[in-house]
Amino acid sequence: MKGRWARFRRWFQGIPVASWLLGGLAAATVERLVGLVVAYTLGLSGIPSFFGLSLILANPAQIPAVLVYLLVMYALPVYLVARATAAWTARLVTRMSTRTYVFVHVVLLFLVVYFWGELDSYRLLVLRLLAISIILTTSLNLVNGWMGEFSVAVAGFMSVGAYVSSIVMVWGFVDDDVFGPAVFPPTLASLAFPFALGLGGMAAAITALAVAIPSFRTRGDYLAIITLAYVFIVKSAVENMEFIGGPRGFMNQPNVAGFPVVFIWTALALWVIYNYTSSTLGKATSAVRDNESAAEAMTVDTRKVKVVAFLTHAFWSGVAGGLYAHVIGYINPSSFGIVKSAEVLAMLYLGGLSSITGSVLGAVLFQMLSEILRPLQLAKWLVIPVVLIVVMIFRPRGLLGFREMRFPFLQPRPTEEVGYAPASD
Amino acid sequence: MSIQQIFNGLQWGSFYALIALGYSMVYSILMLFNFAHGDVFMVGAYIGLFVATAVLGIAASGLLPLPPAVTFVLVLVLTMFLTSFVGMAVERVAYRPLRDAPRASAAITGLMVGIFLETGNLALLGASRRTFPPLIETVTYTLGPITVTNIKILTIVLALLLMLALNLFIQKTKTGMAMRAMSVDYAAVPLMGVPMDRVIVLTFALGSALAGAAGVLFSMTYPVLEPYMGLLIGWKAFVAAILGGRGSILGAVLGGFILGFIEILVAALFVSTLRDLIAYSIVLLILTFRPYGLFGEEYSARLRI
Numbered sequence: 001m002k003g004r005w006a007r008f009r010r011w012f013q014g015i016p017v018a019s020w021l022l023g024g025l026a027a028a029t030v031e032r033l034v035g036l037v038v039a040y041t042l043g044l045s046g047i048p049s050f051f052g053l054s055l056i057l058a059n060p061a062q063i064p065a066v067l068v069y070l071l072v073m074y075a076l077p078v079y080l081v082a083r084a085t086a087a088w089t090a091r092l093v094t095r096m097s098t099r100t101y102v103f104v105h106v107v108l109l110f111l112v113v114y115f116w117g118e119l120d121s122y123r124l125l126v127l128r129l130l131a132i133s134i135i136l137t138t139s140l141n142l143v144n145g146w147m148g149e150f151s152v153a154v155a156g157f158m159s160v161g162a163y164v165s166s167i168v169m170v171w172g173f174v175d176d177d178v179f180g181p182a183v184f185p186p187t188l189a190s191l192a193f194p195f196a197l198g199l200g201g202m203a204a205a206i207t208a209l210a211v212a213i214p215s216f217r218t219r220g221d222y223l224a225i226i227t228l229a230y231v232f233i234v235k236s237a238v239e240n241m242e243f244i245g246g247p248r249g250f251m252n253q254p255n256v257a258g259f260p261v262v263f264i265w266t267a268l269a270l271w272v273i274y275n276y277t278s279s280t281l282g283k284a285t286s287a288v289r290d291n292e293s294a295a296e297a298m299t300v301d302t303r304k305v306k307v308v309a310f311l312t313h314a315f316w317s318g319v320a321g322g323l324y325a326h327v328i329g330y331i332n333p334s335s336f337g338i339v340k341s342a343e344v345l346a347m348l349y350l351g352g353l354s355s356i357t358g359s360v361l362g363a364v365l366f367q368m369l370s371e372i373l374r375p376l377q378l379a380k381w382l383v384i385p386v387v388l389i390v391v392m393i394f395r396p397r398g399l400l401g402f403r404e405m406r407f408p409f410l411q412p413r414p415t416e417e418v419g420y421a422p423a424s425d
Numbered sequence: 426m427s428i429q430q431i432f433n434g435l436q437w438g439s440f441y442a443l444i445a446l447g448y449s450m451v452y453s454i455l456m457l458f459n460f461a462h463g464d465v466f467m468v469g470a471y472i473g474l475f476v477a478t479a480v481l482g483i484a485a486s487g488l489l490p491l492p493p494a495v496t497f498v499l500v501l502v503l504t505m506f507l508t509s510f511v512g513m514a515v516e517r518v519a520y521r522p523l524r525d526a527p528r529a530s531a532a533i534t535g536l537m538v539g540i541f542l543e544t545g546n547l548a549l550l551g552a553s554r555r556t557f558p559p560l561i562e563t564v565t566y567t568l569g570p571i572t573v574t575n576i577k578i579l580t581i582v583l584a585l586l587l588m589l590a591l592n593l594f595i596q597k598t599k600t601g602m603a604m605r606a607m608s609v610d611y612a613a614v615p616l617m618g619v620p621m622d623r624v625i626v627l628t629f630a631l632g633s634a635l636a637g638a639a640g641v642l643f644s645m646t647y648p649v650l651e652p653y654m655g656l657l658i659g660w661k662a663f664v665a666a667i668l669g670g671r672g673s674i675l676g677a678v679l680g681g682f683i684l685g686f687i688e689i690l691v692a693a694l695f696v697s698t699l700r701d702l703i704a705y706s707i708v709l710l711i712l713t714f715r716p717y718g719l720f721g722e723e724y725s726a727r728l729r730i
Binding site: 144150214221222224225226228229230232233235236237239240338339342345346349353378379381382384385386388389392393396397398 | 523701
């Protein structure tokens with residue numbers, strides 16, 4: 001058995017990640033050129049949105065067609081191009097500094113996902129929502145994972161961020177019944193969007209301060225309750241603000257959150273949170289989780305460390321909320337209820353605590369699961385809980401709890417020269 | 426604030442308190458929030474609906490003509506008995522396999538079981554709302570400016586009786602003593618030869634039976650049932666349990682009544698749409714000054730994470 005695995009592994013040995021991404025780019029191009037033709041030839045109704053899994057669930061007779069499509073469209077081009085470019089990229093990659101290495105990979109990843117997603121507006125929408133879930137999960141991980149508390153406030157922060165950034169954008173760039181005509185020329189909307197998002201995040205962080213100040217005097221489950229009350233309060237407060245629509249919701253957000261924008265924000269969030277957790281402050285946060293008294297004895301200002309981590313979480317959740325509002329183009333108080341928090345918590349604990357790759361994996365798996373199972377309609381919400389319970393029983397710490405995913409056999413080992421491992425994400 | 430409002434506050438307080446007891450009992454021995462408990466309440470209400478329909482059907486067919494009082498007691502007892510099995514099943518599926526896992530993972534399985542119960546109900550019974558049959562004829566007593574229905578009084582009295590019974594059980598019986606012992610030192614109790622699993626299962630069963638009773642009493646006043654009815658009331662009862670003090674029985678009861686009163690008061694004094702906003706701000710304020718709740722003690726030393 002081991003020998004067979006080794007042979008299987010040898011196929012992938014030494015092909016750097018960059019080559020796989022180039023392969024993905026090739027596959028996306030092929031699909032763009034001949035995807036529709038191939039799909040029709042195979043008797044499919046169109047290009048399968050998410051690897052045809054929902055097609056299979058809807059009609060199992062399509063399994064062979066879908067498999068052939070996947071093989072021709074994705075597996076072959078990806079593998080062939082990856083194999084062909086392996087030697088060339090390996091040489092290139094080993095010469096890069098870590099910074100360039102990461103930058104090149106992020107750009108390649110963006111191109112692959114964008115090229116693949118742009119073919120289908122539904123794909124693009126799901127990808128954007130997925131990116132937002134990644135921000136939410138990773139930022140929640142900061143508090144529930146690295147800090148070791150249990151916060152459920154993520155929906156409340158999202159709500160604040162979504163409303164504040166929507167108000168700024170609608171007031172500034174849209175002719176609206178409530179906020180009057182646009183103050184600035186609407187063409188500038190995209191330029192101002194980052195500021196609106198930042199304001200939303202900041203507003204969320206300021207409201208978080210009200211929670212943080214009383215919360216961190218005590219340890220334990222106190223934060224869970226306070227944040228729960230916070231979600232109720234935010235929801236009720238928004239419902240009572242008539243000028244932003246109250247329970248009817250708020251719309252008219254300008255269409256500024258395209259996939260590139262959302263992708264950049266997600267990359268930025270991951271970068272900031274990755275750096276945060278590997279900084280002194282992040283290490284101090286983990287120290288507080290593991291033993292607060294010991295951390296205090298080591299001169300860690302535990303109170304400050306906790307507040308900073310919590311506010312960072314609030315800020316990024318607020319940003320994610322702002323992105324969500326502009327992707328969907330409509331928000332109402334009930335979209336940010338406790339159920340939303342529960343969803344993000346499920347993603348987080350599925351992926352695993354204190355792990356950035358874990359958060360990404362958890363968000364991707366959960367979101368994909370809920371897209372793929374869509375044909376099951378109601379039964380989807382019977383399957384997802386069962387899947388999560390089973391995962392939790394067999395991997396109580398989540399899929400990647402307290403460790404990062406690495407693919408050593410994909411790397412052409414640039415690490416020895418540089419001295420430390422490049423970020424794998 | 427009129428006496429009328431006092432009755433309303435007591436009634437809602439009874440609902441919250443009965444459900445909050447389930448949260449508190451589980452928390453006191455396992456240090457775990459049973460997030461599926463709100464949905465156990467929902468299932469309890471539905472079990473009550475089916476039991477009531479069956480019992481009323483039998484009574485109407487003339488086989489066993491029962492007076493309404495007996496019907497009601499029968500429905501209540503049967504529902505409590507059947508709902509306790511729901512709680513035991515939840516414990517078996519979601520909590521026992523994860524007893525040594527991080528507590529947050531158990532919280533997630535609890536949430537998932539809750540979603541499963543809601544969706545399962547929706548899938549089995551369809552989206553149409555069900556109406557709870559009237560078990561007892563509603564009588565309205567008028568005493569000067571106050572009008573009170575007999576159902577309201579029944580709810581309050583029964584809730585208090587059940588809480589008293591629970592307290593007796595916990596204080597006077599051997600199993601109750603085991604529960605108290607586990608809440609003091611979880612690790613030492615099995616060493617004394619106490620069957621830990623049995624005590625834990627019983628705790629879940631008792632809490633769920635109380636939630637079932639709350640389900641019947643709730644549906645007698647608000648007879649329209651829907652699968653998501655347990656969501657909000659469950660979270661609120663959870664807040665009530667915390668407000669009273671985690672793991673404290675008396676705290677859960679008083680927390681429930683206090684939350685009920687705060688909500689009714691806010692709705693009476695201000696606009697009712699501001700109810701949640703003000704009520705939870707007050708809760709937040711109380712917890713700021715008493716972080717362990719009104720009757721809770723500091724446990725931090727023996728927190729099992």
